[in-house]
Amino acid sequence: MDTLSEISFLNQVNRMFDKAAAFTEHPKGLLRQISLCNSVYHMEFPLVRDDGSIKVIKAWRAEHSQHKLPVKGGIRFAPTVNEDEVMALASLMTYKCAIVNVPFGGAKGGVQIDRREFSSSEIERLTRRLTFELLRKNFIGPGIDVPAPDYGTSAREMAWILDTYTTLSHDPLDALACVTGKPVGLGGIRGRTEATGRGAFYGIREACASADDMAGLGLDPGLEGKTVVVQGLGNVGYHTAKYLHEGGARIIGLAEYEGAIYNPDGVDLESVVDHRKSTGLILDYPGAKNLECSADALELPCDILVPAALEGQINVENADRIQAKIIGEAANGPITADADEKLLEKGVLIIPDIYLNAGGVTVSYFEWLRNLSHVRFGRMNKRFEQRTNRRIIQALSDAAGVTITPEQVDELAAGADEVDLVDSGLEETMITAYEEIRELKQRHVTDLRTAAFIGAIDKVAVSYREMGIFP
Numbered sequence: 001m002d003t004l005s006e007i008s009f010l011n012q013v014n015r016m017f018d019k020a021a022a023f024t025e026h027p028k029g030l031l032r033q034i035s036l037c038n039s040v041y042h043m044e045f046p047l048v049r050d051d052g053s054i055k056v057i058k059a060w061r062a063e064h065s066q067h068k069l070p071v072k073g074g075i076r077f078a079p080t081v082n083e084d085e086v087m088a089l090a091s092l093m094t095y096k097c098a099i100v101n102v103p104f105g106g107a108k109g110g111v112q113i114d115r116r117e118f119s120s121s122e123i124e125r126l127t128r129r130l131t132f133e134l135l136r137k138n139f140i141g142p143g144i145d146v147p148a149p150d151y152g153t154s155a156r157e158m159a160w161i162l163d164t165y166t167t168l169s170h171d172p173l174d175a176l177a178c179v180t181g182k183p184v185g186l187g188g189i190r191g192r193t194e195a196t197g198r199g200a201f202y203g204i205r206e207a208c209a210s211a212d213d214m215a216g217l218g219l220d221p222g223l224e225g226k227t228v229v230v231q232g233l234g235n236v237g238y239h240t241a242k243y244l245h246e247g248g249a250r251i252i253g254l255a256e257y258e259g260a261i262y263n264p265d266g267v268d269l270e271s272v273v274d275h276r277k278s279t280g281l282i283l284d285y286p287g288a289k290n291l292e293c294s295a296d297a298l299e300l301p302c303d304i305l306v307p308a309a310l311e312g313q314i315n316v317e318n319a320d321r322i323q324a325k326i327i328g329e330a331a332n333g334p335i336t337a338d339a340d341e342k343l344l345e346k347g348v349l350i351i352p353d354i355y356l357n358a359g360g361v362t363v364s365y366f367e368w369l370r371n372l373s374h375v376r377f378g379r380m381n382k383r384f385e386q387r388t389n390r391r392i393i394q395a396l397s398d399a400a401g402v403t404i405t406p407e408q409v410d411e412l413a414a415g416a417d418e419v420d421l422v423d424s425g426l427e428e429t430m431i432t433a434y435e436e437i438r439e440l441k442q443r444h445v446t447d448l449r450t451a452a453f454i455g456a457i458d459k460v461a462v463s464y465r466e467m468g469i470f471p
């Protein structure tokens, strides 16, 4: 248990699970099977550092549920990683996949390091050794367990995992599908890097579109003009902020671990990123007020608060001071279970992590499909669509007697590229899942998180029942 959590992260997830399970009629044994983490592999292995010294590295991979295979989940590099956290995150992955109808079980991996203390070549050796350890125990493979990026990892680490797996495994045909979030040149898919933030944007947009829900918060429907504070300017936080801004919202506060900045008139995201690159700090951004204590940003007055860093950031200690009307959980587990109850009592609309950050695993699923099918999405149909569209435009313009310029025809007739198809699949997934959750929320007269858990529990229960193990 860390200082910010009232109970351990895993217990928090299970408490949220139990709250939702009470709305279902599944047998106790089945609910227990669904909530428990099936397998956990704890590794300790040596890393020879650049100076010749040896550091023993602690790492874990948890496979929460094999009701569908492969299991899927990111690998996190952070000093706070521990077994409880990895099991909690693996559990969330199972529910997340069920909510967005991605046919995977949940998993998660973590390495207990502060990556800023390691050189690139040390991180490479560590990642390759981790892959070797996972392969040795059958904890990685296209049909077994497929990692992806998470906090502290990126496409670069996924490329090392792929290279190591390919070298050691006897599965040359499908090896590309052993990991997702790879660079595009190595079998990755266009749109994966931004997928989690893009998905979070779609989820927040859907929530804000409901006139009834917004009226209950004293807000107008839509994103236009809504004020936003984002904690964590990494992959997820940056992309969520970027798309919210493009969708009409105003970014007024940004927090990183070294501090936060605030300007009620709005800050320009790209120039903040440039400022941080050149100075090494988010602080002292021209025109914005500095908040030396980064966590104070969570308490700023705003319409939408997006925690996109780590778990337990909103807890019993600061929950009463949160002023946001909507919290979009882009990070995993940013609100503790006790804080969740306090915020719900205050009437805050919480868009839960198990739905909101599912864009990453959704596009990872598309990447996995692409790797197994060995063909880029759009390759077979793009030109065909283009030709069909041209014929339709020509026929309509002839019939209507209007002239359409060649440039207009090109624009109207364009066939879908891979990135268009990925984005369309992601948007469809996030909209459909939100509709399902909102319907469950209304049917059971509960909050969005509990509704999302109810939907996930029901879907996983159906899988177990179909296996014939449970009545």
Ligand code: NAD
Binding pocket: 074, 149, 150, 151, 152, 153, 196, 231, 232, 233, 234, 235, 236, 237, 255, 256, 257, 258, 294, 295, 308, 309, 310, 311, 330, 331, 332, 333, 357, 358, 360, 361
């Ligand atoms: P990241 O490493 O790219 O970025 C995290 C950022 O948060 C870093 O810039 C870090 O400096 C900052 N940060 C850390 N502690 C902070 C603090 N106390 N205050 C302010 N900033 C802080 O990680 P990411 O991939 O963006 O992941 C962020 C969260 O989103 C995690 O909870 C992760 O599990 C979740 N998530 C990530 C993905 C994905 O595809 N990457 C998918 C689903 C969920």
